[in-house]
Each structure stands twice: as C-alpha cells, then as structure tokens.
Amino acid sequence: MDSLTLPKPPARPAWRAELAEAFTDPAELLGFLGLEAAAFPALREATGRFPFRVTRCYAARMKKGDPADPLLRQVLPLAAELAERPGFSADPVGDLRAVSLPGMLQKYHGRALLITTGACAIHCRYCFRREFPYGAQHLGQRAEREVLARIAGDRSLREIILSGGDPLVLGDESLGRLIGALAEIPHLQRLRLHTRLPLVLPSRVTAELVRVLTDTRLPTVVVVHANHPAEFDEAVREGLDRLRAAGLVLLNQSVLLRGVNDDPDTLIRLSEVLLAHGVLPYYLHLLDRVRGAGHFEVPEERARELVRVLRERLPGYLVPRLVREEAGRPFKTPLL
Ligand SMILES: *Cc1c(COP(=O)(O)O)cnc(C)c1O
Numbered sequence: 001m002d003s004l005t006l007p008k009p010p011a012r013p014a015w016r017a018e019l020a021e022a023f024t025d026p027a028e029l030l031g032f033l034g035l036e037a038a039a040f041p042a043l044r045e046a047t048g049r050f051p052f053r054v055t056r057c058y059a060a061r062m063k064k065g066d067p068a069d070p071l072l073r074q075v076l077p078l079a080a081e082l083a084e085r086p087g088f089s090a091d092p093v094g095d096l097r098a099v100s101l102p103g104m105l106q107k108y109h110g111r112a113l114l115i116t117t118g119a120c121a122i123h124c125r126y127c128f129r130r131e132f133p134y135g136a137q138h139l140g141q142r143a144e145r146e147v148l149a150r151i152a153g154d155r156s157l158r159e160i161i162l163s164g165g166d167p168l169v170l171g172d173e174s175l176g177r178l179i180g181a182l183a184e185i186p187h188l189q190r191l192r193l194h195t196r197l198p199l200v201l202p203s204r205v206t207a208e209l210v211r212v213l214t215d216t217r218l219p220t221v222v223v224v225h226a227n228h229p230a231e232f233d234e235a236v237r238e239g240l241d242r243l244r245a246a247g248l249v250l251l252n253q254s255v256l257l258r259g260v261n262d263d264p265d266t267l268i269r270l271s272e273v274l275l276a277h278g279v280l281p282y283y284l285h286l287l288d289r290v291r292g293a294g295h296f297e298v299p300e301e302r303a304r305e306l307v308r309v310l311r312e313r314l315p316g317y318l319v320p321r322l323v324r325e326e327a328g329r330p331f332k333t334p335l336l
C-alpha cells in the first residue's frame with residue numbers, strides 16, 4: 001500500500017455532504033420545481049410505504065413546472081401507488097427464495113449478487129426491491145465474513161456482483177476492503193457493480209473511487225442505470241469519462257416505464273446518448289410487478305413493438321436486450 005504518499009482524503013468527502021442534502025420531502029421538491037404539492041393528494045401516504053429521496057443534482061435536470069417530467073415521474077409518490085393490483089407483490093422476482101446467506105443472492109450459474117447496503121441516493125418508485133428487508137439482508141461485518149467464506153468455498157463462482165441498494169453509497173475504504181478480499185479468491189474471474197450513482201450523484205465518481213475500482217486483478221464491469229436521455233449532463237459525462245478512461249467496461253440497464261420512456265424516440269435517443277458517453281445498452285427490463293408500481297407497467301406486446309422499432313432504426317449493438325425476470329428461471333427471460 002502506498003498510503004504514505006497518498007494525501008489523506010477529507011473526513012467527509014463532498015459527495016457525502018451532497019447525499020445528506022438530498023430532498024427527502026416530496027413537497028419540497030415540488031416547490032423547487034414550481035409545482036403545487038396540493039395537486040398530488042397522496043404524497044404522505046405513498047411516502048409512508050416507501051420513503052422519498054432525490055439528490056439535488058438529479059432534481060436540477062427536471063423541467064420546472066412540468067408535472068409529467070420523465071425524471072420527476074420516476075421519483076414522485078403518487079396515489080396510484082396505493083391501489084391494490086392483482087399480480088403485484090412485495091417480492092415479484094423471488095429474491096427472498098434466492099438468499100443463500102444473509103446479504104447474498106444466487107439465482108444464476110457462476111454469479112452471486114451481494115446486497116452491500118440498503119441505501120440509495122434516490123428512491124425510484126418502480127424499484128423491485130422497494131419492500132426488500134434490507135435490515136436483515138445486507139452485508140454487515142459478520143455477514144460479510146460468512147459470505148466471503150462461502151464464495152471462497154464455491155469454485156463454481158466466477159463473478160461477484162456488488163448491488164444493493166447502491167454499492168457506491170459505501171465509502172472507498174469499505175469498497176476497497178471488499179474488492180481486495182474478493183480478489184484474493186483465486187477462482188473469481190471478474191467483478192460487476194450495479195449502480196445508479198454515476199447518473200444520480202456523479203460527484204461520487206472521484207479519482208479515489210476510480211483507483212479503488214481499478215487497483216485489482218479482477219476485470220470490472222460497471223452497469224449503470226439510466227432510463228431517459230435527460231438524465232445526462234456535464235457532470236455525468238465527466239464521471240463516466242473518468243470510469244471509461246480507467247478501463248472499466250460500462251453498460252446500462254433500463255426499466256421500460258409508462259410515461260417515462262415508453263416511446264421509440266426516447267429509447268432511440270437514450271441508446272445514442274449512452275454511446276456518446278461510452279456506455280453500451282445491456283438490458284431493457286419489463287417492469288417487475290412490485291406492489292405500488294403498477295402505474296408504470298407497459299404491456300409486453302407494446303414492449304416487443306418498441307424494440308422492433310429500435311431494431312429497424314439502430315445498429316444491433318445499440319439495441320438493449322428486452323428481458324423479463326421470472327422467479328426460478330436460470331436466466332432473465334429474453335422477449336425477442
Ligand atoms: C440480474 C441478476 C444477476 C445478473 O444477471 P445477468 O444476466 O448476468 O446480468 C445475477 N444475480 C441475480 C440475483 C440477479 O437478479
């Protein structure tokens with residue numbers, strides 16, 4: 001370790017302060033956007049079921065005065081969340097059945113997914129883990145030791161996916177320690193992070209983070225999560241450039257969301273903007289049928305139609321794979 005020559009990072013990095021200043025009251029965000037909170041009658045009740053959280057830099061990319069803004073729609077608690085809908089449940093993709101140890105999910109051959117934290121920088125109303133019992137199911141220190149021992153003892157594992165919550169909410173030290181411990185397990189070949197922070201808190205992508213992600217023998221894939229081209233701005237570009245310049249492979253996964261990105265022009269622009277930032281589209285997920293998210297659902301037939309248009313209008317590498325996650329299947333089900 002060259003810790004003697006590295007300047008000591010500040011006690012509280014700027015991104016942590018920014019995270020702490022996120023909007024946690026929807027009425028406050030609506031005020032910032034010049035919208036009337038009274039026009040959204042179920043704000044409190046919906047927020048009681050899944051807390052509200054949005055970073056200020058993400059809110060700054062929303063169009064003022066537009067209640068249908070596609071970024072706002074992703075985070076705004078609506079009365080529609082309270083409606084009971086048949087087929088929508090607390091654990092739509094069978095995550096709890098896939099828990100192999102607290103903090104560790106295993107569904108697919110060769111890969112294990114770690115719930116590194118329950119925290120996120122923004123709360124997406126359609127999140128399939130909105131009711132996930134993070135308290136019991138995330139990697140505390142003891143769980144981490146057990147999970148590492150399990151991974152070390154299972155030679156079928158090739159790839160570890162750091163997820164959550166958002167793994168980049170962890171500090172550089174915890175991340176570095178975890179990645180270091182994983183890299184010592186000889187049968188592991190690669191590492192993956194699923195994170196929304198490069199989009200919703202780009203200040204998180206510091207030089208020190210890039211060092212932590214690249215100072216390992218494990219080739220590392222960063223899967224970001226953007227749903228709409230308006231989620232990109234200059235700060236996002238700088239962060240993604242930094243990750244790419246360091247040699248990390250950048251992919252994107254999106255969720256197909258009614259009123260956000262369920263039209264061909266938006267999806268085409270999203271793919272083009274991703275490539276312009278050095279990111280390739282990976283998955284386009286059909287909505288996981290989690291309780292409270294029914295108003296986001298796009299019918300499967302419409303989803304197929306949209307991707308057919310993308311196929312006609314884009315090079316193959318800019319067409320995301322349309323998938324649905326189904327509990328108990330050995331891979332995410334392709335729909336085209
Ligand atoms: C989605 C998911 C993965 C990753 O699947 P890929 O098809 O490899 O992207 C791995 N583990 C779990 C539990 C998942 O939900």
Ligand code: SF4
Binds near residue numbers: 120123124128129166
């Ligand atoms: S960032 Fe990801 S895990 Fe967090 S609320 Fe959004 S979709 Fe869910």
